Amino acid sequence: MRLPRFEYLRPETLGQALSLLAVHKDDAKILAGGTDLLVRMKKGLLKPKALISLKALNELSYIKKEDACIKIGAGASLADIIASDIIQKEAKALFQACGKVGAITLQHYTGTIGGNILQDNRCHHYNQSGLHRSGRQACHKDGGKICYARDEADRCNSTCQSDGATALMALGAGITLARKGGERTIDLADFYTTDGIMPFAIESHELLKEIIIPVQGAKSAYTRLAYRSAIDYPIVCAGVLLKPSDTQKDKIDEARIVVGAIARSPLFLVRESSSLKGKNLNDTDAFKKAADSSMNSASTFAVHNVGSTLKYRCDMVSEMVFQALKKSARAALPTKE
C-alpha cells in the first residue's frame, strides 16, 4: 500500500491554513491526525493534489469553558478530551465516546476530535483496494451508479461510524466552520447531507474550527457495540442526554436520543426524544418504549455494510439506547441525602 504523490503544505497559523484552502479548494484535503485520510489515500479512494497538514497549528488544541459553553478546538487530541475534567463532568457522553476510538496510542498521538467528526463514511463494499473494486461496476461513492449495500439504491448508503459525532449530537453541540474572511456556526445536527458520497455540508474552502457544547445541567451517556474491545469501529452506538426539570428534579425536561453507526449520519430521533419530556427519571418503561421506537425509526436507514448482520445491528439500537438512557438517568437522579 502506497500513498499517491501529493504536495505537502504545513501552515503555522489558522489564517495561513484558510488562505491555502481558499486557493486549493477541492484539490486539497486537510490532514489532521491522518488515521482516516491516509488509509483512504493508500487504497486509492482519494487522490488529493495537496494535503494541508495541521500539525504545526497549535491554536486549535484548546478545551475551555466560556459563556455556559464548553469550547473545544477541532485540533484537540482525543487524549486531551478524555483527560479533561470539564468534559468528564459536563459532557460525559463525549468522554465515553472518545475513550472508545481506536486504541490508547491512537488517542494520544494522532486522533483529533475534528478528524473524528469528519472521518468519512464507511462501507465494506467501498473501503477496499483497487483490485477489490475492479472487475465490477463502480459504486455511487466510487463515481458510479450502483449500490452494493442496498439493491436499486439511487444514492450512497455508506455509514457514519464516528463515535464522537454521535455523542456530540446528543449533547446538542454546534460547530464553527471557518473560511478565509469569515466563519459560521451551525448545529451539528444540521451538518449532514442525505448522501453518503459527501456526507458533510461543508464547503471545500471551509475548515472545522471549533466544537461548542452547551452546558445545561444535563446528564449524558454514550454506549456502543463492537466485536473487539479496541481498534474497532462501532457496529451500532447511541448517545443520549437527559435534562432534569429545574422545578421537579426527578422529571425530564428535555431529552435527546441520537443513534449512530447505523445510517449516513448520526440520527437525532426527534419523536423518541420528545416522548420522554415530562417523564420520570426512573420510568424505565418509558425508556424501553423510546428505545424500541428508536430501533424502528433507525432501522429504515440501515444497510448491511459494516460487518455483523443487519438484523443484529438493528435489534441492538434498542438495547444501546435503553442502556444509555438508564446510565444518564442514574447520573441525573437527585442523590438522596
Place this chain on the structure above:
Amino acid sequence: MSDYTIVGKRMPRVDSRAKVMGKALFTADLKLPGMLVGKIKRSPYAHARILNIDTSKAEALPGVKSVVTGKDTKGVKWGVFAYTRDQQFIQIEKVRYIGDEVAGVAAIDEETALKALDLIDVEYEELPPVFDPMEAMTSQTELIHEDFANNINVHVNIDTGNVDENFEKAQYIREDTFVAPEESYFQAEPYAIVARFDHEDCLEIWCPNGGPHMKSKPLSNAFKIPLHKVKVRKIAIGGAFGGRSEICPVDYICSLLAKKTKKPVKIQFTREENTIATRQGHAMLTTHKTGVDKDGRVLARETTCYMDGGAYSSTGPIATSVPFLSMEQAYRMGSVRYNGYRIYTNKPIRGMIRTHGRGFACGLDTQLDMIADHLGIDPVEIRLRNSRQPGEYTSTKSYVDSCAMDETIHKAVEKSGFKKKWGKLPPFHGIGIGTNSVQTGFPMGIRGGSQSFIKFNEDGEATVMSGVVDNGQGNDNMLVQIAAEELGLLPEDIHLVSADTETTSSDPGSYSQVSTFVGGHAVKIAAQNCRAKLFEVASKILKVSPDKLAAENRLIFVKDDPEKSIPIKKVVRISLLNFNSVNAEGGYWPRVDMKREWVKNPYGQMCEAFSFGTTIVEVKVDPDTGQVEVLEATAAQDVGYAINPLVLEGQFEGALTMGGQGGMLTEYHEWKDGRCLNPTMLDYKLPLACDMPPKINNIIVESVDPKGPYGAKEAGMSIAMSAAQGYSAAVSNAIGVYMDSFPLTPDKILAAIKEKKAQEN
C-alpha cells in the same frame, strides 16, 4: 527429569531480545544492491477465460525492467501431490478466483511497478462462477478444473467396517450437522520474498516459510536447476500457522523476474494479498451420526464433511483428512465411516491452518455433550468413557504409545472447578470442555527425516547446523537448548545455523508439528555423537573410561568424582592437536508406514507420537446483546516432555487466542460475489490482548514419550484445536442451546436465546 541442566528449564528464547527491540530483520527489511520492486497483476474476475494479454504498454514504461506472464512459465503446474497438480504459477488460459496471478512486473520502484500493472491489458471472457461448495457439486456450468468431475477435488474415504451393524446395536443414535465459514491466519508479517540469481546461476531466496527444503525442491523442479543451486536463506519470520509450507506462485514469479532481470527482486504483499492470495482455512459443513451404548460409549460413527477448497488443490488430500484424524486419535470408536470431500469453488485457495477443522471438532464435541445430556451423564464422564488410552490403535491403525489424555482431562477439571460449577452456575453463565489430539508428523517420504551437523570451534564453542525453521514457535531456542544440554555447554556457546538449504540437510520443516520430535531429535543425536568424540579424548587425560564421564557447564568431569574435570575448550584443542575430529552428525527418521497415503491407503502408522489436550472455558453471556465475556480458560496438554515450559505456556496462550477467543467468537470471512469483504486487520476481527480472558491456567502434562527427544512430542496444537471446542461448549452451556453454526458471534447467540425463549412461552 532433574537429570537435565538446561533442557526442561524455563529459559527466555534466544531470539526474543532482537525481536522485541526491533533489531530482527524480516524479509521486507532486506535491501540488496540494485534491487528491483516486483508486483503481481491479479484477476478481478472469479472465473474467466483469458483471451489475450498485452504487456507492450507496460514494457514500454520507463523504469520497467521485466514483465512476465504465463507464456514464460512453460506451462509448469504446481501441486503438493502428483495427482493434485492443478495450478500454473501464472495463469494463461483461465483465472479461477479474484486474485489469481496473471502477470508479474519488476521495476525500479514501487510506483513504477504499480503503474505498469495498470498498463497490462488483459482481455477476459467471463464464465459463470460458483461460490458455494454444495452448489458446485451439482452445477451445470463450466467445471473449474476440467479433470475434476462435479468440481470434487479430493474424496477421502475411510471405513473400518461394521459401521452399519454397530448402529443396529446402539442404544441411542444422533445425527447433527454443523457449519463453519473460512478463517485466515493473519500472520503478523505479511508475506514477502526476495529472490536473486548469483554469478553462478544459483537461485537465492529469502521468505517466511514453514520449511526451507519444502520451498527449494519445487523451485529446483520449476527452473530445472539442481537442488544445490537453490539456496533458501534463513530470515526472521513473523508467523506461519501452517500457511507457508508450500511454494506459492509469488515464489516462482519473483524468482523468474530475478532471472530475467539479473537483479535481486523483492515482492512484498499487502495485507489484502496476504489474506486472499496465499491460503485460507477451509469452510466446512459436517454431519456427524453417532451411535452409543447405554453408557455413552461410541459404537459407531459416520461422518460426512464437505470442505470448500477454493480454486486449487494446495494440500487438499491432507486437509481433507486431518480434521477426521484429530478426532479419531482423541476418541475411541467401535467403528467409523468417514467421507470427506474437498470441493473446488471460485474463491481463494484453502490450505492447512493451525486450527484446521474447528467446525468439524466443535460439531463432534457438541454432539457428544448432547448425547451425555440425553443419557444423564456429565460432559467429563462421557469424555473419559471414550477417551484414547495408551497402547491402543486408532481407527486407521496407528499405534498410540504415550497418551495422557485422561490426565489432561482430570487436571483441567480440577483446576477449573468444573465439577463444582457444572449445572450449578447462574443463568447465562456457563462452563464447557473440549478435547482433541494432534499428530506429531505425517508420512513425508524422502523428506520425513532430519539430519544435523555439529562442529566445535577451537574456542570451545559449537556451531549447530539443522534444517529446522523457526517461524515463531521457538524452534531455534529448542535446538540451542538441546545442543547445549548434550554438549555440556551454555546456550550462549551455541551458534545456530538453521533453515538454510545450502548449509543444512533436508528436514520436514515445522509443518506437521514435527520440529522437536524429528529435527530436535537429530540435533540431540548429533550432539551425543560429538560429545562421545570429546569423551574419548578426555578419558585419556582424566584416565577413566568414557562412560564414567559427564559434561556440564563447559566442563567434562568424572561422574563419581566431579572435582576431576577438564574444560571442554581444552579437550577440543587437545583433540585437534592430536589429529582427532571434533565434528559429528546425527539424524532421525520416524518409523512411519511409508505405504500410508492420504487417499489411496489411509491406514497404517501415521506418526510415532500424538499429543492430547483439554481446554475448559467459563463464560458469561449478556442475554440482551449476546456478547460473551470469557472469565477463565484452562488449558492442559500432554506434551510428552516440556523442553522449555516458558515457551510452552506462550504457545498455550497463543493457541487459546487463535483457536478459542478468535476462532470461536469473532473470526470469519464475509463475501460478496467471490470478493472478500474483510481482508484487513481492521475488518477481520482478530482478538487483541485486552480481549483475552483475565485468567488463563496453563497445565503441562508429561507422559514422556518413549521415542521423542527427552520424551517430547507435539506441544501447543492440541490446545489450539481443543480451545474452540471448550469455548463453544461453554457458550452452549451458558445459553442452554446447543449451537451448530460457528463461530459463535453475538448475533447467533442472541437469536438462539430468543428462539429458546419463544419456545418456552
